[in-house]
Amino acid sequence: xxxxxxxSTSFAVCLAALLSTGSAxxxxxxxxxxxxxxxxxxxxxxxxxxxxxxxxxxxxxYQRVLIDAPISEVWxxxxxxxxxxxxxxxxxxxxxxxxNGGGPETIPSAYQFTxxxxxxxxxxxxxxxxxxxxxxxxxxxxxxMEQYYALGDLTPCGDQTxxxxxxxxxxxxxxxxAFFTALFTQEFIDIPAYFEQ
Numbered sequence: 001x002x003x004x005x006x007x008s009t010s011f012a013v014c015l016a017a018l019l020s021t022g023s024a025x026x027x028x029x030x031x032x033x034x035x036x037x038x039x040x041x042x043x044x045x046x047x048x049x050x051x052x053x054x055x056x057x058x059x060x061x062y063q064r065v066l067i068d069a070p071i072s073e074v075w076x077x078x079x080x081x082x083x084x085x086x087x088x089x090x091x092x093x094x095x096x097x098x099x100n101g102g103g104p105e106t107i108p109s110a111y112q113f114t115x116x117x118x119x120x121x122x123x124x125x126x127x128x129x130x131x132x133x134x135x136x137x138x139x140x141x142x143x144x145m146e147q148y149y150a151l152g153d154l155t156p157c158g159d160q161t162x163x164x165x166x167x168x169x170x171x172x173x174x175x176x177x178a179f180f181t182a183l184f185t186q187e188f189i190d191i192p193a194y195f196e197q
Contacts, residue, residue, distance in 0.1 A: 042162075043066070043157030043158065043160065043162065044066070045066045046064075046066075047063075047064060047065045047066070047188070048062065048063065048064040048065075049061075049062070049063050049184070049185065049188065050062045050063075051177075051180075051181060051184070057146075057170060057171045057172070057173055057175070058168070058169065058170050058171075059167075059168070059169045059171070059177065059180075060166065060167070060168055060169075061165075061166070061167040061168075061169065061180070061184055062164070062165070062166050062167075063163075063164070063165045063184060063188050064162060064163070064164045064165075065162070065163050065188050065191060065192055066157065066160055066161070066162055066163075066192075067160060067161045067162075067163055067191065067192050067195050068159075068160055068192065068195060068196060069159075069160065069161060069195040070156070070158075070159050070160070070161060071132060071154055071155075071156040071161045073161075073195065074154055074161040074163065074195065075132050075154055075161075077194075078132070078134060078152050078154060078163070079104065079127060079129075079132075079134055080104040081096075081104065081109075081111060081122075081124060081134075081136065082096050082098070082104065082111070083104075084152075085113055087190065087191060087194040088187045088190055088191055088194075089113075089115065089187070089190075090190075091115070092113045092114060092115045093113075095112075095113045095114040095115075096111065096112075096113045097111060097112055097113070098110075098111050099111055099112060099121070102124075107124055107125070107126070107127055108123050108124060108125050109123065109124045110122070110123040110139060111123070111124075118142050118143055119142070120138065120140075120142045120143075121138070121139040121140040121142075122136050122137065122138050122139060122148075123136060123137055123139050124136050125137055131153070132153065132154035132155070133151065133152065133153045133154075134151070134152045135149065135150070135151045135152075136149070136150050137149045137150075141172070143175075143179070144171050144172045144174075144175030144176070144179075145169055145170070145171060145172075145175075146170045146171060146172055147168070147169070147170035148167065148168070148169050148170075149167065149168045150165065150166070150167045150168075151165070151166045151167070152164075152165050153165070153166070163191065165188075167184070
């Protein structure tokens with residue numbers, strides 16, 4: 001029940017973000033006073049990965065993992081996409097580049113990195129320091145993704161941190177969803193491992 005409540009809250013936040021940002025708007029701060037999911041997130045160590053289809057070639061991915069590090073150590077990594085790329089996709093970190101004068105302190109900020117010979121161009125469109133949330137979107141189609149939004153959300157649990165990651169994908173017809181399942185699974189193995197080093 002706790003997972004369902006948290007999942008529902010995360011999906012609602014993600015959908016609110018999609019609706020409120022439109023095609024070019026950026027937001028600094030919480031969407032509303034009751035956006036945070038801290039009240040519905042438990043501190044147990046149960047990892048969760050759900051990847052339901054929500055329409056033709058449309059998917060919502062939800063992942064939850066307990067990280068053995070305090071939020072004061074995890075949030076700086078999540079809020080700085082360049083640092084997060086190093087933690088999650090270390091092989092692409094050398095290709096990471098901020099675009100158009102962007103950077104971790106500027107919203108919106110576009111950036112790019114190369115993976116498997118494909119350049120992905122994304123943008124941070126929302127960040128809340130108070131709620132420890134960040135939302136990014138894909139700016140140019142890549143790997144069969146026509147649209148991609150990812151909402152990262154942290155909740156403190158004493159000396160540990162719960163990371164919830166909700167993603168929306170709209171894929172070109174015929175795109176192999178198994179690629180994304182494997183990628184997202186590996187990312188959520190790499191994230192806790194990064195903080196164990």
